[in-house]
Amino acid sequence: MSQGQSVIRVEALGKKYVIGNNQQERYQSLRDVISTKVKSIFSKPQENNNFTDFWALKDINFDIQQGDRVGIIGRNGAGKSTLLKVLSRITEPTTGSIAIKGRIASLLEVGTGFHPELSGRENIFLNGAILGMGRKEIKSKFDEIVDFSEIEKFLDTPVKRYSSGMYVRLAFAVAAHLEPEILIVDEVLAVGDSKFQKKCLGKMGEVSSQGRTILFVSHNTTFVRSLCNKGIWLDKGQVRQTGSTAEVINSYLSSMHDQVFDENSELHNSLNRRGRGDARFSKIIITDINNIELSSFLSGQDIKFNFKVKINEFLSSLSVCLMFKSPTGEIVTSTPLKDVSTFLNTNQKDYFISFSVLLEKTPFRAGEYEMYFWLGESNETFFDLVDSVLPPLQISTDKEEEELGYNPAAPYGFFDIATQIIS
Numbered sequence: 001m002s003q004g005q006s007v008i009r010v011e012a013l014g015k016k017y018v019i020g021n022n023q024q025e026r027y028q029s030l031r032d033v034i035s036t037k038v039k040s041i042f043s044k045p046q047e048n049n050n051f052t053d054f055w056a057l058k059d060i061n062f063d064i065q066q067g068d069r070v071g072i073i074g075r076n077g078a079g080k081s082t083l084l085k086v087l088s089r090i091t092e093p094t095t096g097s098i099a100i101k102g103r104i105a106s107l108l109e110v111g112t113g114f115h116p117e118l119s120g121r122e123n124i125f126l127n128g129a130i131l132g133m134g135r136k137e138i139k140s141k142f143d144e145i146v147d148f149s150e151i152e153k154f155l156d157t158p159v160k161r162y163s164s165g166m167y168v169r170l171a172f173a174v175a176a177h178l179e180p181e182i183l184i185v186d187e188v189l190a191v192g193d194s195k196f197q198k199k200c201l202g203k204m205g206e207v208s209s210q211g212r213t214i215l216f217v218s219h220n221t222t223f224v225r226s227l228c229n230k231g232i233w234l235d236k237g238q239v240r241q242t243g244s245t246a247e248v249i250n251s252y253l254s255s256m257h258d259q260v261f262d263e264n265s266e267l268h269n270s271l272n273r274r275g276r277g278d279a280r281f282s283k284i285i286i287t288d289i290n291n292i293e294l295s296s297f298l299s300g301q302d303i304k305f306n307f308k309v310k311i312n313e314f315l316s317s318l319s320v321c322l323m324f325k326s327p328t329g330e331i332v333t334s335t336p337l338k339d340v341s342t343f344l345n346t347n348q349k350d351y352f353i354s355f356s357v358l359l360e361k362t363p364f365r366a367g368e369y370e371m372y373f374w375l376g377e378s379n380e381t382f383f384d385l386v387d388s389v390l391p392p393l394q395i396s397t398d399k400e401e402e403e404l405g406y407n408p409a410a411p412y413g414f415f416d417i418a419t420q421i422i423s
Contacts, residue, residue: 005066006101007182007213008087013060013096015082018051056082057237060096064230066181069204069214071228071245073221073252078234080217084108084184087215102181102213103132107171116160120151120170123159127174141177148203149173150196169196176203182213201227221249221392222368253391275384279318279375282352283308284390289358296394299366303359303393309375313349317341318383322357323372324364324393332369335359337379338421355421368392 057079064070072080085091087098088106105127114123124145128138146152149169151162159167175183183204204227208214218224224231224245231248233240235255241248285306287293297303305322318341323334335357343353370392376382 006063006099007066008062008064008101008215009099010060010062010087011097013057013083013086013098014055014094015057015079015086015091016094017054017056019054055237057086057093060237060239062232062239062242064213064215066102066213067208067211068230069208069228070216070230070232071224071248072215072217072232072234073219073224073249074234074240077236079237080234081108081186082237083234084186084215084217088184100182103179104182104184105175105178105180106184106186107168107175108184108186114159114167114171117158119158120149120155120162123170124174128178133178138178141179145170145173145177148177148199165196172200172203176200176207180212182215183207184215186217187219197223220368220370221253225249273384273386275375275382278311278313278315278383280310280312280384281307281373281375281386282310284373286390286393296396297362297364299364299395300361303362305357305359305373306354307356307373308352308354311344311349311351311353314346315344315349315377316346317377318344319376319378320355320357321374321376322359323374325370325372326365326367332364337376340421357421362395364393364395366396368394 060083072083074080082091084106085108086093087100088104088108090106090108115126118126124142125135125138128135128141146155149172151166151169154162154166159170162170172185175185185200185204201223204214204216208227214227216224216227228245230243231245232242233248233252240255241251283306285293287304287306288297289302289304291304291306307320309318311318317339319337319339321335321337324332326332338357340353340355343355345351370387371390372385372387374382375384
C-alpha cells in the first residue's frame with residue numbers, strides 16, 4: 001500500500017443495543033420457568049415495553065489514510081470502545097459499512113485476545129496465527145516480543161495467573177511486534193506503570209514511522225498530542241469533530257470547561273465519583289488570585305480552587321483534599337487534609353457552603369495534570385471523591401526559565417505544596 005491510501009473507511013456506521021428495564025429475580029426455579037411458559041400459551045401475547053433501544057454509535061463517518069496516527073477522545077460513554085470493537089470485528093455494526101485494507105492487531109480491555117489456560121509463550125504463537133502469520137515468521141519476532149514485555153520469567157505460566165500489568169505488557173508487545181498494518185489500542189495502557197507507558201508510546205511512534213496506521217483511544221490528552229497527527233472527538237455516540245490533533249483536543253477541552261461549571265452539569269452525575277454522599281461537590285471553579293477563571297497557568301503561579309459543596313447530613317467536621325497526577329499517571333502532589341468545619345452549620349442539613357483552597361507558587365513542571373477532589377472526615381471516612389471531571393490543568397513555563405536551563409521534560413517527582421483555606 002502506498003502512503004496516503006485509505007485503509008479504513010466508515011460510512012453511516014451505527015451500533016444499537018437493546019436494554020432491558022424489567023427487574024427480574026436473579027434466580028428462578030424449574031417450576032417457575034415451566035409455570036411461566038404454560039401461562040404464555042394460554043394468554044394473549046402482549047407488547048413488551050420492558051426494553052429500550054440504545055444507540056452506542058449513530059451515523060459515524062470518517063476516512064483514515066495509511067500511516068495516520070489517529071487519537072479518539074471523548075467522555076466516558078461516548079462510544080470510543082464500542083467503535084474500536086466494531087472496527088476490530090469483535091462486534092457487528094447495526095447499520096452502515098466499514099471497509100478495511102490490511103491486517104489488524106487490537107489491544108482492547110484486559111482479558112481479551114489471549115487464551116487464559118495457555119502460557120504466555122503459547123499465546124504469542126496463537127496470536128500470530130490469528131493474524132495469519134506462519135510459525136517461522138512468529139519465531140523471528142519472538143525474542144523481541146519477550147524482551148519488550150519484560151516477563152521472561154513467567155513466559156511458561158498460564159496467563160490467567162498474570163497480573164493486569166503483566167498481561168498488558170505481553171499483549172502490547174505481541175500486538176506491536178507482529179507487524180499488523182493497523183494497530184488499535186484502547187485505554188488499556190493506563191493499567192501499566194508510567195515507564196512502560198512511555199515505552200509503548202515510543203514503540204507506537206516507531207510503528208507509525210514504518211507506514212503503519214494507529215488508532216489510539218485515551219483520556220490522557222498529553223499522550224494523544226505526543227503520538228497522534230489526527231483526532232476524532234466522539235460525543236454521545238456521534239462524531240463531534242475530526243481534524244488535526246491540536247484542533248480537536250482544544251475543542252474537546254473547551255467544551256468540558258463550558259459544562260463542568262454549570263450547577264446541573266455532568267459533575268453531579270459523573271461516573272468518576274464515589275463516596276458516602278453526606279457531602280458532595282456542587283461546583284468547582286479554578287481561578288487566579290484575582291478570581292479570573294482560567295484553565296492554564298505558569299509554573300510558580302498561585303492557583304485558587306473555589307468550591308461550592310452541598311451538605312446532605314448533619315456534620316460536625318469536614319475536610320477537603322486535592323490531588324494531582326502527571327501526564328504519565330504519577331501522583332505528583334496532594335494537599336494535606338484541610339479542615340473546613342468552620343463553614344458548617346452543625347444543626348442543619350440540606351444546605352450549601354462555599355470556600356476556596358489557595359495553592360501558593362505551585363512548582364508544577366510544564367504539562368497537563370489530571371485533578372482529583374476529595375471530601376470527608378478522615379482518611380478512612382470520605383463523602384465524595386471526583387476525578388477527571390474538569391479538563392486537565394495546563395501548566396507552561398516562561399522563556400526566562402527555559403533560558404536558565406529549566407527542562408520541562410525532566411522526570412516528574414512528588415513535591416510539597418503550600419495551601420491555605422480562604423472564605
